[in-house]
Amino acid sequence: MGYRFTRDDVAFLRSQSGSEALECASSLALSSATMLSDIAELRGRWPSHHAALIETLLCRRRGKTKINAAERMLFTDDALQQATASPVAAHRAVEIATRHPGAVVHDVTCSIGAELRELTAQQHISGVIGSDLDDVRLAMARHNTVLDSPPATLLVADALTPTSTADVIVADPGRRAGAGRVFRLDQLTPPLLDVLTTYATRPLAVKCAPGLDYQILWDRFGFTGQVQLTSLDGAVREACLWTDRDGEPRRRATVLRTDPSGSVRSYEITDADADDIGSGEVGEWILDPDGAVVRAGLVRHYARRHGLWQLDPQIAYLTGDRIPSGERGFRVLEGSGVSEKELRRRLAAYDCGTLEILVRGLDVNPDQLRKRLKLKGSRALAVILTRIGRRGVGFICEPGVRMP
Structure with missing residues (x-):
């Protein structure tokens, strides 16, 4: 929930004194290693508002990547979220x-x-x-x-x-x-x-x-x-x-x-775009469409626009011989089964040590699978696990790249 601000807190933060206090306190790390000493320093100088100062600075830092001019704004934790x-x-x-x-x-x-x-x-x-x-x-x-x-x-x-x-x-x-x-x-x-x-x-x-x-x-x-x-x-x-x-x-x-x-x-x-595409064998590339396209139910519409097709009509993965500009795609090296034994053997043959795992349509936990594979090589690769019809399939790919 975060700190519960009062109207008096906000009035102080908006005042000249509050602005000066925020400027002074902004140099503090407010990290887990320094928090106790930072709290003690702020409590000693602004005993009535030290918690409001800390919460404001933490919110501003968290908000920098989300809100324009966050470093000058006032937030509550819930409001920022x-x-x-x-x-x-x-x-x-x-x-x-x-x-x-x-x-x-x-x-x-x-x-x-x-x-x-x-x-x-x-x-x-x-x-x-x-x-x-x-x-x-x-x-x-x-x-x-x-x-x-x-x-x-x-x-x-x-x-x-x-x-x-x-x-x-x-x-x-x-x-x-x-x-x-x-x-x-x-x-x-x-x-x-x-x-x-x-x-x-x-x-x-x-x-x-x-x-x-x-x-x-x-x-x-x-x-x-x-x-x-x-x-x-x-x-x-x-x-x-x-x-x-x-x-x-x-x-x-x-x-x-x-x-x-x-x-x-x-x-x-939009759903006004054409969506007549087919499904077929894997092309040179596999693409996982942007989440907004998937959640809006517009995977086929997106595929039609860019000349792609589906591996399976019920799965969002798309494939084709090129990747649209700005999108991230995976160049296919070879197909595979989905058993851990086969994946371990095939990935070891590529000297794989770092692996990105993408899954759709199968009950697979990528983090747990990655640990069980115990890869020891030096090469970075990706594996895409999905199903075509009722059959689980895997594709060993080069690391994902975003097209210019």
């Missing part, structure tokens, strides 16, 4: 600005304001409102959005009580309770179906966990909008429900990748 990564939030903000130029956008569960900062950065969005019931997080959002120009308008309000006439609504129901993460739709805070009902007459974007069973929304609850699965640098970050998508694809995968320069590139696949 649920905050949308900046590239994902920025991509959504651009989409809203493009589809609704001049709109006022209201984030009705704004928390510490990470999404608000990306919305206010869009010049074609005319106004941004943020609201939340947690006055501590809202106080943090006031600090975080003041870093931007223009800042968002903030107010205390229940997400299920409409408090603005904003043109577009954004919501991110809480996915944590006292016992940890929750997964049922009615366990979210506020419940997902209540959010959809409350704002049924306005364009709405609802951020959800990537494991959301969106088929239930269509089959049992009459949801008619679009589900967008988004990944960032290979990790699936969220499923976003869009309600203003009449006549558009129902499923969309958005893949965001950060290039060496720090720029974010993207591509999308």
Whole structure:
């Protein structure tokens, strides 16, 4: 859960004294080896707020790879965990600005304001409102959005009580309770179906966990909008429900990748794309599609776009004689069975000592298998274990490479 901030903590952190304290404390390691001495030093200088200083610095350090300007922001641990990564939030903000130029956008569960900062950065969005019931997080959002120009308008309000006439609504129901993460739709805070009902007459974007069973929304609850699965640098970050998508694809995968320069590139696949492909023998390469493509059920659509085919119609692995630009593929050296004895023998013949194991469709624990193989060579390889029909198969491959 992390430290529970008070309004007094936030007021101190936002003050000149708090800013100076954070600057001074930022030089401390706050590691497991130094934590006791660091706590003693901070308690001696700021006895009423040492815990808030420590938690803020730790959150800022954890948030650096996720949130732009994290080193200047205020967080709670839970808020940081649920905050949308900046590239994902920025991509959504651009989409809203493009589809609704001049709109006022209201984030009705704004928390510490990470999404608000990306919305206010869009010049074609005319106004941004943020609201939340947690006055501590809202106080943090006031600090975080003041870093931007223009800042968002903030107010205390229940997400299920409409408090603005904003043109577009954004919501991110809480996915944590006292016992940890929750997964049922009615366990979210506020419940997902209540959010959809409350704002049924306005364009709405609802951020959800990537494991959301969106088929239930269509089959049992009459949801008619679009589900967008988004990944960032290979990790699936969220499923976003869009309600203003009449006549558009129902499923969309958005893949965001950060290039060496720090720029974010993207591509999308939807269920409006063609998906007529076959399955067949392994080609020169095997590709494990991005998780957003897999979770959106768009593996065949992706394969058709790039001239690939499936090893098995029910398995997500794709194969072909080339790998699309920007994707990571495995060049096949030879096929194999899946027994440990055979794998050990074949890998030893390649002098394999370091092994990446990918598995789909088989009950195999890669870490446990790697230990049991007891490889002692010097070469790095990969093995892909899957099934074709009911038959388990393996493919020994060169290490994965990402195509330029």
